[in-house]
Amino acid sequence: MHSLSNRRGWGFWLQLGFTLLVCALLTVPMAMSMLAGLTANYFVGLKSGLTLHWVDEVLRVYSGTILLSLQIAFACLACTLVLGVPAAYALARRPGRIARLVEEMLMMPVAIPGLATALALIVTYGGVGDLRSSWLFILIGHVLFTLPFMVRAVLAVMGSIDLTTLEEGAASLGAGFLRRFATVVLPNCRSGILAGSLMVLTLSVGEFNLTWLLHTPLTKTLPVGLADSYASLRIEIGSAYTLVFFLMIVPSLILMQGLFRRGRPSV
Amino acid sequence: MSACVQDAPLPHRPAARPPVRPGWTGEPLRLAALLAPAAAVFAAFFLLPLVRLILIGAGGTAGWSAYLTTLADSGHLDSLISTLALSAGVTLVTLAVSTVAGLFLVRNRFPGHALLVALLTFPLAFPGVVIGFMVIMLAGRQGLIGTITQALGAGKLVFAYSMAGLFLGYVYFSIPRVILTVMAAAEKLDPRLEEAARSLGASSWRVVADVILPALKPALISAGALCFATSMGAFGTAFTLATRINVLPMTIYTEFTLQANIAAAAALSVLLGLITWAALAVARSVAGTSVAAAG
Numbered sequence: 001m002h003s004l005s006n007r008r009g010w011g012f013w014l015q016l017g018f019t020l021l022v023c024a025l026l027t028v029p030m031a032m033s034m035l036a037g038l039t040a041n042y043f044v045g046l047k048s049g050l051t052l053h054w055v056d057e058v059l060r061v062y063s064g065t066i067l068l069s070l071q072i073a074f075a076c077l078a079c080t081l082v083l084g085v086p087a088a089y090a091l092a093r094r095p096g097r098i099a100r101l102v103e104e105m106l107m108m109p110v111a112i113p114g115l116a117t118a119l120a121l122i123v124t125y126g127g128v129g130d131l132r133s134s135w136l137f138i139l140i141g142h143v144l145f146t147l148p149f150m151v152r153a154v155l156a157v158m159g160s161i162d163l164t165t166l167e168e169g170a171a172s173l174g175a176g177f178l179r180r181f182a183t184v185v186l187p188n189c190r191s192g193i194l195a196g197s198l199m200v201l202t203l204s205v206g207e208f209n210l211t212w213l214l215h216t217p218l219t220k221t222l223p224v225g226l227a228d229s230y231a232s233l234r235i236e237i238g239s240a241y242t243l244v245f246f247l248m249i250v251p252s253l254i255l256m257q258g259l260f261r262r263g264r265p266s267v
Numbered sequence: 268m269s270a271c272v273q274d275a276p277l278p279h280r281p282a283a284r285p286p287v288r289p290g291w292t293g294e295p296l297r298l299a300a301l302l303a304p305a306a307a308v309f310a311a312f313f314l315l316p317l318v319r320l321i322l323i324g325a326g327g328t329a330g331w332s333a334y335l336t337t338l339a340d341s342g343h344l345d346s347l348i349s350t351l352a353l354s355a356g357v358t359l360v361t362l363a364v365s366t367v368a369g370l371f372l373v374r375n376r377f378p379g380h381a382l383l384v385a386l387l388t389f390p391l392a393f394p395g396v397v398i399g400f401m402v403i404m405l406a407g408r409q410g411l412i413g414t415i416t417q418a419l420g421a422g423k424l425v426f427a428y429s430m431a432g433l434f435l436g437y438v439y440f441s442i443p444r445v446i447l448t449v450m451a452a453a454e455k456l457d458p459r460l461e462e463a464a465r466s467l468g469a470s471s472w473r474v475v476a477d478v479i480l481p482a483l484k485p486a487l488i489s490a491g492a493l494c495f496a497t498s499m500g501a502f503g504t505a506f507t508l509a510t511r512i513n514v515l516p517m518t519i520y521t522e523f524t525l526q527a528n529i530a531a532a533a534a535l536s537v538l539l540g541l542i543t544w545a546a547l548a549v550a551r552s553v554a555g556t557s558v559a560a561a562g
Contacts, residue, residue, distance in 0.1 A: 011471065015371040022368050023386050026439065029404035030390070032411060042409065083308055086301035093298055102302065109313055111544045113500025115516050116536035119523060120316035123323055123533070140312050147305065177297060199392075206394035208503040209516075213523075223503070227396045230507050235409060242400055253392060257385055 030246070037240035054240035058229075062241060065225035066248070072135060072221060073204040076142040080200050083143070084150035085193060089185060091151070092158035106151055109144040114209025117144060122213060135219045141210040146203050150196035157192030158185075195259045198252045205249060222248075317540075324534035337534045343518060347538075349430070350515040354498035357434060358491050361441040366487065368442075369449030370479065384450075391443040395436075395503020402436040402508060403427045428509040436504040441494040448493075452486030453479070485553070492550030496543035515539050 037055060041048035059066075087106070091099045109117055118141060125140075126132045166188060170180045186193070208223040215224050222245060229238045325331045338344050372384055390398075406412045406427040416424040426432050456479065464478045480487075502516040510517060515535065523532035 012375065015367065015375075016377075019368040019371050019383065019387075022364055022442065023383055025405075026390055026442065027386050028411065029401035032404045033400060036404070083305040087305035090298040090302040094295070102306070105314075106305065106309060108544065111496065111547045112317075112540040113502070113516060113536070113543060115500065115502050115519055116320065116540045117313070117316075119519070119532060119536050120320040121312065123529065124316035124319045125312075143308065144313050147309075151305075202392040206392060206397070208394045208396050208506075209501065212502065212506065213520075223394050223396050226394075226400070227503070227507060230396065230400055230403070235403075238400060242397060245397065249392065253389060256391075257388065 033239045034243050034246065035239075036236055037243040039236060042235050042239070054236045055243065057237060058241045058244055062222075062225045062229070062244075065220045065222045066244065068135060068219065069205050069222035070248075072139050072142060073201050075139050076146055076204040077197055077200050079139070079143045080147050080150040081193070081197070084147050084196065085154055085186075085189075088151045088154035088158060088192075089181070092155055092163060095159075103151070103155070107148045110148045114141070114145060114207070115213065117141065118210045118213035133216050133218060138211055138214045138219060138221065141214050142204045142207055145207060145210060146200040149199045149203065153196030153199060154189055154192040157189045157195075161188055163188070191259065195256065198256045198259070202249050202252045202256070206245075320533050321537050323530060324537050326530055326533075333530065333534050334538065337531055337538070340531075343531075343535065346513045346515050346518040349513055350499055351542075353430065353434060353437070353514065354495045357437040357441065357498045358495045360434075361438050361445050361494050362487055362491050364438070365442055365445035365490075366449050366480075366483070369446045370453055370475070372446075373450050373453040387446055388443045390439065391447070393440065395440070395501050395505075396507045398436045398440045399504040399507025401439060402432050402504070406432055406435060428512075430512060432508050433505055433512055433514065436508065437494075437498045437501065440501070440504070441497065445490045445494060448486050448490040449483065452483050456482050488553050489550045492546045496546045499546070500539060500543050 035046070036042045038050050038052070039046060039048060040051045040053070091103055121137070121141060122132075125137070131137050163185065166184050167180050170184045175183070206223055207221075208227065211221050211224055212227065215221060220228075226238070226241055226245065229241050325333055329336050338347065368387065372380065372387075390401075393401075404410055406425060408425055408427075410425065410427060413423040413425050416422060427435075460478050460482070461474055464474045469477065500516060502520065505512050505514055505517050506520075510521070516539070519532050519535045519539065522528045522535065
């Protein structure tokens with residue numbers, strides 16, 4: 001459909017200009033913040049020189065938050081894989097009203113603001129043992145929030161392949177369920193599992209709405225530290241911290257864009 | 268877990284399904300067992316706490332009517348109304364901007380196209396706090412916009428720490444998502460419809476208004492609902508910009524932490540959850556596809 005409007009009249013240049021302007025709105029602040037994190041004195045500007053001093057400072061002060069965020073993200077990934085992939089399989093094998101209802105229910109933690117979910121968790125489990133002060137409390141919130149993304153990514157791929165026929169073929173050759181699941185189902189869904197995994201990691205590392213209420217002074221994650229540094233420290237440190245965060249999520253964002261381009265369903 | 272359910276009795280299967288083959292007995296039980304862990308976690312850590320929250324909201328002296336009387340508090344009502352207005356405005360602006368850019372990118376190919384798409388969708392998974400910082404970079408005290416207006420002699424324009432800054436932040440946050448949705452929908456359009464319209468003499472604008480936009484309507488509704496629900500419930504951006512911004516999530520946070528008014532915080536968050544959930548449910552029934560908020 002692109003051939004028709006390719007006359008490159010003034011309309012083309014006007015729209016290109018507009019699109020570039022939108023792109024600038026999104027990317028200029030990113031570039032500014034990355035540069036600010038590497039500038040000796042942002043107020044003076046670039047002529048004050050470039051330095052890794054602020055990044056060092058961030059790594060020194062905030063390495064705990066970075067490690068905790070990675071720990072939670074990978075634990076969250078493990079949980080969503082163990083819970084989400086079998087659930088998606090069950091939903092894909094029996095599509096129908098009940099499956100739709102279950103899917104709808106599982107989506108609720110994403111439809112309802114994280115603030116409400118966090119409050120609900122605190123009033124229900126805040127007094128149970130040491131859970132409130134444990135990183136597991138944050139993990140629970142992250143699993144609730146990211147599970148729908150894993151289920152939907154896997155479900156989308158399972159819906160696009162003929163799982164029943166593939167499995168019946170394997171079953172007719174005598175493969176039991178576990179064998180079929182491990183050697184037929186999982187390999188055929190790997191693009192969905194990969195897309196879901198990247199989404200889960202990225203969302204967990206950046207999650208703030210739930211985490212701000214669930215965290216304690218001893219369980220500060222990266223976004224919690226970011227909010228701290230934005231509120232109280234000089235702009236160079238906030239920027240350097242943001243730069244570290246960008247570096248952490250860029251690999252998965254680029255991989256995700258690659259998956260989108262290959263025509264995988266977006267989550 | 269499958270071995271033990273393998274020999275379970277075979278329930279009646281729907282007539283439309285192919286006949287059962289050997290080795291497929293006990294499938295419903297197995298599927299239930301596969302779904303069970305996710306369902307158990309969901310019930311224990313989401314449904315149960317949510318019910319608890321709803322009960323706490325009604326647990327004050329006012330009982331269930333607390334859900335209505337909490338809005339009689341003029342502060343709460345103001346905050347609800349300004350949040351609704353903000354979200355509606357963000358949704359309209361984001362849809363307009365993203366539709367123009369998304370359609371342009373689908374209908375034209377040029378050098379640098381892939382890079383432009385990549386850059387436009389890059390902030391997709393940024394958390395609200397980082398979005399807030401991006402707004403400070405643009406419109407804060409040392410921001411780009413202020414520097415430019417000052418250089419032009421118009422005085423330093425600073426609006427990051429207000430409702431306008433929040434507006435900019437939510438538009439920033441929503442553009443990548445909506446552009447992706449618009450592009451995905453526009454790529455599926457049947458080019459023959461446009462050719463037919465053109466062959467009948469329709470101008471470019473008429474083609475867009477009468478052929479393309481109606482065809483994109485379901486995608487625009489679902490993307491718009493997502494944008495609206497996210498703007499209603501997001502917290503990180505407002506928290507970064509200023510705790511004084513009067514939006515519902517900030518009000519809930521203040522009630523909970525500073526006033527220790529847990530019943531009001533619970534009632535307001537249940538109300539907020541109902542609004543975002545309803546917005547997405549309505550969009551789903553109109554658009555026919557699944558949508559969900561994030562961030």
